[in-house]
Amino acid sequence: MSEQGKLKKTKKGGFQLERLSKKGKPMSSPVPEPAQWFRPDDVTTEGVDAEYELGPDGNSVVKVTIVGKEPVPPKRSAAPKQKGGRGGGNRPNQNRGGHSTGQRGNGHKKKSRNEMKQAPPSVVERPFHNPYTFLPFGDPTDRRREPTLLTSEEASGDPRYTGTLHLKVTTQRPLMTLNPKPTSGDKDSHRTYAAMTIGNDVIVPATGVRGVLRTLMTIITGGTLGYLNQNSYLCQNRDLPMAVQDGSLTDGHPDADKTKCILARVEEVGTAVKPGRVRIGETKLVLAGDLIKLLGGNQRPDGKGSEQLRNGHAYWIGFDGRGEIEFISPERTDRTPWQVKASGTPVGRDVATADFNRYRDDPDAQRSLHRTDRREWNRLRMLRKREGIFLADESDEAVVTLAPEMWQAYFERHTGDAAKRIQKGDLVWLQLSKDEQFIESIQWARWGREGEQLAELVAKKHAAVLPDHIAVGTRAPDGKVDEITALFGQVNVEQHDKVTSFAGRLRPDNLVFQDGKSKLERNVDLAPMSRPNPGCVAFYRDNDDPKRISQDDGLRGYKVYRVGADGDEPWRWTEQPVFDRDRPADGRTHKLNRTVDLLTAGCIGELQISFRSLSQRELALLMAACHLPWRIGGGKPLGLGLCDVNVVALRDSLGRAMSVEGWTIGAGRIDGWQSDVSEDFSGRMNDYRASQQPIKRLRYPRAAKRTNQGINAGGHIWFTSFAKPRVGRDNTSEPGLETTALERGGKLESRLQKDGIEFDDDSLISGQCLPKFRPDDPMADLLFGYDLQLSHGDLDDLDDFQPGSGPDPKGRGPKNRGPNTNPNRSSRQATKKHRGRR
16 A cells, blocks of 8 residues: 655665654655656655555565656666575576566566576686586497407408507596505595505506597497496486375365375385385374474574474474374474474475465565565465474384385486485385376475486487497387497397397407506595586586577587696696685595595506407507597596507517508508598597697686675585576476576676676576587687675675685674674664764
8 A cells, every 4th residue: 555755865866765654753764776666857855745655564665656757667676685695596586487477567578588688608707617528429320230249250251350459558647547445534534545556567457448448439430328327317406296195185286286295214225236115104294384383483402593494303293182283302202203304495486475475476576575574585485384294104014115226216316415315214205106006206305306317318319329238118129239339249238139248359458557656646635526417407408508408408419528738737626625615625634535646647558459350440440549539547527537549569369460451550650540430430530639638727617605604615506506497486497597697786787888798677697508519619618607706696796716705713604794784683783883983
């Protein structure tokens, strides 16, 4: 309801509203920009009659118009800068997903984000290169053949070659080859590894050399994949909404079409090769607010006031005779038999009360919320969320055995998510089949992860490169194999009728660096190597348009690791440490990295590869692979292991120099093989060679964000700020990446305007896809924002992240966070103290 007041222009160019308080006393309130529904020129310093509206708190001004004048909507409704808020396009006051959900005040439909001009991500500067890129898949369909057996040389036909290839391998970057058993530490602590040696020689095992050779030959020929984990799932967002079956889910219920689920308690954790057991029972939902009330209103069990149940902590509850929650305890008792599965921040934008319902579908109204209103919004959401509770059935019949495939699928769906590690006694959600007769999957949360099975995606989008022995969906093996599989052999793992198990015809020996022990760099603290998540849409899907990329796109191709420039050492802890808040921990005490011995650059090793029954084309393929740079040993994601390979000799089975028709074979030089493969693969060989050119600033994505609790730094900050998939209002994935909003009047926006970069009034920066690799310009696939410090998640004042500027020893937040502006006792006392100095 509108009320009357007086609107004045201040000396500093702002606007002040003189009105009456709730108690009828005169008061003045500043008019924020989103509430300025008038022309500034119509306001004088003497004041004009105005009408105003207040927010749901009854105090904040959300709209001011001049009496007798046509309302003019504000040019931009910028949200107040919120400390500790979420960054990028995910703040509560933003319209997520790019949908037009409301009308502007002038009656024009709001443009979606895809329709807005977006500044390129390069404007945030701080460029870097990702440690890996991709070369596109090939189409080996025309080169499929019957398996070639070892005895093929005994059959009549084309000539076959048997002998040995002698190579010298020179390290261009340090090489990591380690004994698998650490010399100190375990999986829960920092580990130290020694180099793999025999006497004074450093060894790269033959199995490692074989893997390097097969991968390289597959890339340059565009062949079928040698290995594919069929239990791997591509997941990035939560995409499986589940409902508890409580008898009330009729057709008209909003959860009626959701997958049903129940809670279960883990009795024995399964693995990829061993089944596990869970105990089922009764599952219900209760309001979190009822539990919080029993915990003491706003108090946590430890007495440090909070309205959020502590995710992962144990709670047990009991009901009274009327079915109301009466007791709560941190452990099971006779009065509290129900176990609570406490969850974190609720997913979605549900608003708790009727007073806030209008904000759910009105982005312009959301922008008018002040910090106190947003805090109330979040508080109500936490109170209104529903938590699952579980009453175990203690009978033997209630124990259910779940197959290893189900546990493996769970682990793959939560790749890289250490917080979702299952332990005995944990409560998990079980997804039920449509008829509720079978268990489909294990899920950690009721908004679970279904994802897409990697094998099914490859079968659908890239069937030509599926491993020859795998049957997926309607795709059945045809009994034939790719030419690289014919060289390295295969095993009929799935026992398919048309798959033949046969031996490979290439057999490398160990790669030996004589006296290499004296050339080791000892106790090198490595940077941490995070396992890449193939579910990351922005990096793994074959689309570099941040407005269109989605899970419907295919995969980019064969993964290829890049090489760091000489002197720029991305493998060292000093370059890419893990930060505890804002300070890097000691590399030799952190369990996420390792201390190792590295074989230095410039060392020369010897390698022999035995081959049998090769055709002239197959021998040429082997020669082609030996004329390209190799990546050997561990640490390839950190730029380690680049080696040059030189052919020393090609000998037959009797040790004599081999003779091949059309080839010139001399001491240390072999020519003529190029004509047997160049027509097919010269382009792919050049592409691979270009991908191994050294580049500067080879880094894993990382950024920092300042919050009221300190500074959070890590890869997750960069990805959630610049490469997060767009999510719609119903929390389902949508095409495109979330944009990042600029604060009006910030340093970056001012610089963009000065440079003449065009963007819409909402000042959006485009999301970042991993740029496609360009062999003609290997340095062009840049990402931006490395070690960028975001101020409370906003891109207004951009700074380089400087470790050591975060929370003080007492944990009270950043030292340079500025004055306390929160409406609390501390800020009131500071205001009184300031007044006393005047």
